[in-house]
Amino acid sequence: MLINNEFNEEKIQSPLQYTWSIFKRNSLAITAMWGSLILILITLFADYIVPYAPSTQYVKHLLLPPYWVEGGNSAHILGTDDLGRDSLARLIQGIQLTLGGALAITIAVSILGSVIGATAALTKGLKASILHHLLDALLIIPTLLTALILIVMFGPSYENSLIAVSLSLLPQFIRGIYISIENELNKQYIISLRLDGATNVRLLRFGIFPNILEPIITLLNRIFTMAILEISTLGFLGFGTQFLDVELGALIASSIVLIYSSPWLVFFPGLAIFIIILVFNIFTEGLRHAVIEGEDL
Amino acid sequence: MLNYLFRRLNLLFITAFILSVIAFILTYWSSKNTLADADAGYIIQYVKYMSAILQGEWGLSSIDQQPMLIKGLTAFASTLELCFIAFITANIIAIPLGIFAGLNRNSLLDYLIMTIALIGLALPVFWLAVITTMLPRLLGIPLPIDGGISPVFEIPVVSGFILLDTLLAADTYQLDAFFNRLAHLILPSSVLSLFLITEIIRLTRHSITMVMKSNYVKAAYAKGLSRKEIVFRHVLKNALPPIIHQLRLQLSTIISFAMVIEIVFSLQGSGVWLLSSIKEGDYLALPTAILIISGFILLSSIFIDILLMIISPIKRKSLYVD
Amino acid sequence: MALLDIRNLSIDISTAQGKVRVIDKASLTIVDGSIHGLVGESGSGKSLIAKAILGLHNANWTVTADRMFLGATDLTKLSANDRRKIMGKEIAMIFQHPRSYLDPSKKIFSQIKEVLPTTSVKKLFLSKIKRVPEQSTQQRIKELLHKVGIQNDQTVLASYPHELSEGICQKVMIAMAIANNPSLIIADEPTTAMEAVTRAQIFRLLYKLNQLHSTTILLLSNNFGSISNLSDYITLIYSGQTVESGSYKQIINSPMHPYTEAMIKTILEFDESISHKSQLYTLPGNIPSANQLPIGCRLGPRCPRAQRSCVTNPEPLNFKGHVISCHFPTLDENQHANTSQRK
Ligand SMILES: Nc1ncnc2c1ncn2[C@@H]1O[C@H](COP(=O)(O)OP(=O)(O)OP(=O)(O)O)[C@@H](O)[C@H]1O
Ligand code: SF4
Numbered sequence: 027m028l029i030n031n032e033f034n035e036e037k038i039q040s041p042l043q044y045t046w047s048i049f050k051r052n053s054l055a056i057t058a059m060w061g062s063l064i065l066i067l068i069t070l071f072a073d074y075i076v077p078y079a080p081s082t083q084y085v086k087h088l089l090l091p092p093y094w095v096e097g098g099n100s101a102h103i104l105g106t107d108d109l110g111r112d113s114l115a116r117l118i119q120g121i122q123l124t125l126g127g128a129l130a131i132t133i134a135v136s137i138l139g140s141v142i143g144a145t146a147a148l149t150k151g152l153k154a155s156i157l158h159h160l161l162d163a164l165l166i167i168p169t170l171l172t173a174l175i176l177i178v179m180f181g182p183s184y185e186n187s188l189i190a191v192s193l194s195l196l197p198q199f200i201r202g203i204y205i206s207i208e209n210e211l212n213k214q215y216i217i218s219l220r221l222d223g224a225t226n227v228r229l230l231r232f233g234i235f236p237n238i239l240e241p242i243i244t245l246l247n248r249i250f251t252m253a254i255l256e257i258s259t260l261g262f263l264g265f266g267t268q269f270l271d272v273e274l275g276a277l278i279a280s281s282i283v284l285i286y287s288s289p290w291l292v293f294f295p296g297l298a299i300f301i302i303i304l305v306f307n308i309f310t311e312g313l314r315h316a317v318i319e320g321e322d323l
Numbered sequence: 324m325l326n327y328l329f330r331r332l333n334l335l336f337i338t339a340f341i342l343s344v345i346a347f348i349l350t351y352w353s354s355k356n357t358l359a360d361a362d363a364g365y366i367i368q369y370v371k372y373m374s375a376i377l378q379g380e381w382g383l384s385s386i387d388q389q390p391m392l393i394k395g396l397t398a399f400a401s402t403l404e405l406c407f408i409a410f411i412t413a414n415i416i417a418i419p420l421g422i423f424a425g426l427n428r429n430s431l432l433d434y435l436i437m438t439i440a441l442i443g444l445a446l447p448v449f450w451l452a453v454i455t456t457m458l459p460r461l462l463g464i465p466l467p468i469d470g471g472i473s474p475v476f477e478i479p480v481v482s483g484f485i486l487l488d489t490l491l492a493a494d495t496y497q498l499d500a501f502f503n504r505l506a507h508l509i510l511p512s513s514v515l516s517l518f519l520i521t522e523i524i525r526l527t528r529h530s531i532t533m534v535m536k537s538n539y540v541k542a543a544y545a546k547g548l549s550r551k552e553i554v555f556r557h558v559l560k561n562a563l564p565p566i567i568h569q570l571r572l573q574l575s576t577i578i579s580f581a582m583v584i585e586i587v588f589s590l591q592g593s594g595v596w597l598l599s600s601i602k603e604g605d606y607l608a609l610p611t612a613i614l615i616i617s618g619f620i621l622l623s624s625i626f627i628d629i630l631l632m633i634i635s636p637i638k639r640k641s642l643y644v645d
Numbered sequence: 646m647a648l649l650d651i652r653n654l655s656i657d658i659s660t661a662q663g664k665v666r667v668i669d670k671a672s673l674t675i676v677d678g679s680i681h682g683l684v685g686e687s688g689s690g691k692s693l694i695a696k697a698i699l700g701l702h703n704a705n706w707t708v709t710a711d712r713m714f715l716g717a718t719d720l721t722k723l724s725a726n727d728r729r730k731i732m733g734k735e736i737a738m739i740f741q742h743p744r745s746y747l748d749p750s751k752k753i754f755s756q757i758k759e760v761l762p763t764t765s766v767k768k769l770f771l772s773k774i775k776r777v778p779e780q781s782t783q784q785r786i787k788e789l790l791h792k793v794g795i796q797n798d799q800t801v802l803a804s805y806p807h808e809l810s811e812g813i814c815q816k817v818m819i820a821m822a823i824a825n826n827p828s829l830i831i832a833d834e835p836t837t838a839m840e841a842v843t844r845a846q847i848f849r850l851l852y853k854l855n856q857l858h859s860t861t862i863l864l865l866s867n868n869f870g871s872i873s874n875l876s877d878y879i880t881l882i883y884s885g886q887t888v889e890s891g892s893y894k895q896i897i898n899s900p901m902h903p904y905t906e907a908m909i910k911t912i913l914e915f916d917e918s919i920s921h922k923s924q925l926y927t928l929p930g931n932i933p934s935a936n937q938l939p940i941g942c943r944l945g946p947r948c949p950r951a952q953r954s955c956v957t958n959p960e961p962l963n964f965k966g967h968v969i970s971c972h973f974p975t976l977d978e979n980q981h982a983n984t985s986q987r988k
């Protein structure tokens with residue numbers, strides 16, 4: 027066994043390479059990464075890949091089953107609904123609305139939450155105290171209730187449901203970020219950085235950020251998962267998309283009466299949500315593993 | 324110790340105050356101008372509102388003119404009943420599995436348990452509930468899928484917890500009503516407990532792994548203790564507090580999910596109550612729900628905190644709920 | 646008679662960049678009833694060796710050894726169950742960061758009680774013939790604490806580890822280690838983070854143990870000066886390789902390895918004249934980090950005597966129990982040549 031490499035310099039990797047080299051050993055995570063990419067691409071280019079316009083009604087083909095089931099039609103791979111609309115097209119549109127919404131929420135919440143969380147962690151005194159007590163109060167209101175309140179106040183629409191979900195997830199993210207930063211701040215190396223005269227921004231960028239990557243990934247994953255679940259839940263309850271554009275939860279709700287005659291209509295959107303969450307979770311779990319150097323789950 | 328209690332109580336009051344302000348704003352908004360005199364300042368109105376709340380006058384429902392407080396409490400008791408049953412089931416199933424997975428990391432069974440946990444997390448609760456409503460018909464299991472209890476039983480509301488009330492009404496229906504209620508709870512609570520099981524398995528496994536890696540477990544090996552002794556003497560006691568702590572943070576999520584499940588199964592409870600109130604424009608239900616549900620979560624958070632402080636000697640120094 | 650005999654112990658830790666050989670063919674022979682010092686800089690792998698002896702390694706370590714015997718038991722072939730039987734009874738360990746090795750959720754009393762044998766057959770037998778009065782556990786624990794120099798035993802026993810200072814925790818660890826009169830105690834830097842008085846107390850305690858019970862002690866330290874006068878034998882370790890090992894006299898009087906010589910020179914002796922503001926002696930460079938270890942003799946880049954052949958591992962040379970791993974050791978004739986160069 028060759029124990030010592032003669033040219034050790036070759037082996038020293040940047041943290042990014044290092045993380046990648048661990049990550050790529052995990053084939054499941056790699057698969058999930060490609061899966062996530064494909065899902066994101068579907069979201070971005072949904073309008074170009076849908077086989078039919080999602081709202082076109084093919085009155086001759088009502089309630090078609092998927093084409094592999096008896097009576098199916100290969101023109102409508104996943105069949106049609108009770109108004110003759112193509113299931114696949116509606117599913118893709120649903121994915122676009124749900125996943126796209128969740129991604130937008132995750133990005134918005136993480137940017138806003140990081141700023142507020144970091145400010146809160148670095149400030150002391152009354153301002154921080156007020157913020158914390160406010161967060162405490164907001165955190166104990168169930169997210170569904172928050173979303174319901176906001177939607178009742180501003181009226182049901184897809185955009186409002188996104189805003190409601192973001193606002194209900196924001197406190198969780200702020201609190202998560204705050205706790206991670208606070209934990210790091212108490213460590214000795216940060217104190218020594220401070221004594222070196224590092225400004226707050228520098229402290230955050232070079233001192234704290236690289237060390238809280240793991241909790242950040244966990245948090246982002248949690249926010250994303252909850253966003254998907256909540257958007258579709260609100261849609262399911264009828265507070266999300268209205269009329270033509272239908273996201274996955276609303277798609278399920280609209281087909282619930284047909285559950286015995288055409289269970290596919292309920293089954294596929296749920297499966298889509300399931301796959302989205304599964305794929306993104308495996309991906310982030312792999313990433314988290316790689317960041318903490320495969321040390322522990 | 325006293326200092327700690329004082330801090331928690333402080334937290335209780337401030338958070339309760341903020342909640343009441345939110346509820347006040349909602350009430351004010353939902354009733355538009357009907358709330359007393361619009362000229363009076365906000366502060367005076369708030370004080371009036373609070374004194375009404377404290378005297379138990381939470382307003383009347385615009386649907387059936389019933390007092391809001393009673394409606395809200397009855398509905399929430401039913402939700403709690405669902406949560407409670409699901410929680411107990413989930414713990415019985417998940418904690419042993421989680422401990423096993425944590426102690427035998429990377430074994431085949433560990434992978435199996437974790438796969439199931441991941442699948443459980445990814446399944447959207449409402450969809451699972453919808454699919455579950457199909458089961459009795461598909462598999463021929465005679466389980467009810469809608470309502471909280473058969474309408475043939477007329478159970479007087481005493482505690483709001485229908486299981487208890489059916490027991491109290493046992494002289495009219497013997498135990499039939501009780502079992503009928505239980506049957507109605509089986510499917511909804513299974514769906515809810517699936518979510519809980521996945522959470523608890525993950526938390527337990529993580530916590531156990533962390534403790535198993537700690538130095539004091541190494542020291543216990545060096546003392547010559549057997550694995551079983553180590554697990555029972557050192558691991559479990561140290562692994563438990565983080566699990567409880569994390570679960571406490573999930574309380575509001577659990578209640579959210581319970582409400583969704585109730586809606587799918589049309590099980591009377593806060594979910595159905597809120598949804599129907601909103602649909603009929605009875606917006607006073609919203610502040611009532613905030614006060615009741617969040618008040619419950621707040622009180623139980625503090626209760627759990629104190630419990631944690633008692634079982635784990637490293638006193639938590641955190642000032643805020645986290 | 647060697648109580649602990651280790652030959653060519655290697656530890657590989659698998660990391661993302663492949664396996665890193667953190668301990669490279671270390672050998673250690675500990676004579677029964679002696680105090681053996683294992684000296685090396687921080688990060689040289691002392692604690693790793695100690696953990697490997699106890700079998701406390703993580704899953705990502707690979708431990709290989711040609712020979713690893715404690716008395717007559719082969720430590721490498723021990724089943725988990727058999728290992729458990731010797732742990733705490735035959736070998737005991739005093740860990741480096743004592744507080745983290747105490748269970749945070751249990752009081753000290755129950756943690757010490759755990760180490761004591763519940764009813765040992767031997768004692769039962771002894772008490773039959775000798776009529777030794779049966780000691781209560783409480784009494785025994787108290788005695789143990791007094792032995793290690795803890796006076797306020799009641800308070801300490803009723804405390805949780807986080808309420809005690811690191812020094813007291815260390816003493817508690819020592820009390821637990823000596824509870825069963827083990828034949829070998831591994832003390833991993835028992836006195837770091839301790840003030841001089843406690844340090845002296847603990848060294849005196851270890852010394853007394855060694856003298857009275859003839860307990861063998863393996864003393865790990867990063868400070869050559871502090872333990873050298875206590876140890877009968879000394880092994881030096883550099884970057885995971887044992888460089889020189891021998892009796893105290895052999896090491897101090899006739900060091901043969903360049904590293905040992907450098908270490909000895911770092912011990913200041915104030916009767917020697919050190920000119921004002923002169924540079925104190927050190928080897929050039931730093932101890933290499935684990936992911937860029939040099940091949941062959943790891944001292945190579947810093948060694949004043951290194952030559953081309955040093956890129957292969959030196960075979961250990963044995964001069965009457967004085968073992969050196971070096972291609973160009975200082976031989977007896979010119980052993981003082983280097984020391985005299987010192988200004
Ligand atoms: N789990 C691990 N993974 C990777 N490398 C490790 C691990 N544990 C220890 N090492 C490496 O092994 C080397 C030796 O560590 P060890 O703790 O034995 O040093 P030491 O001699 O006890 O130092 P100190 O005097 O500071 O206690 C270190 O350089 C470290 O890089
Ligand atoms: S083997 Fe070579 S490099 Fe190593 S100590 Fe001896 S002379 Fe120096």
Ligand SMILES: [Mg+2]
Nearest residue numbers: 691692741833
């Ligand atoms: Mg060490």
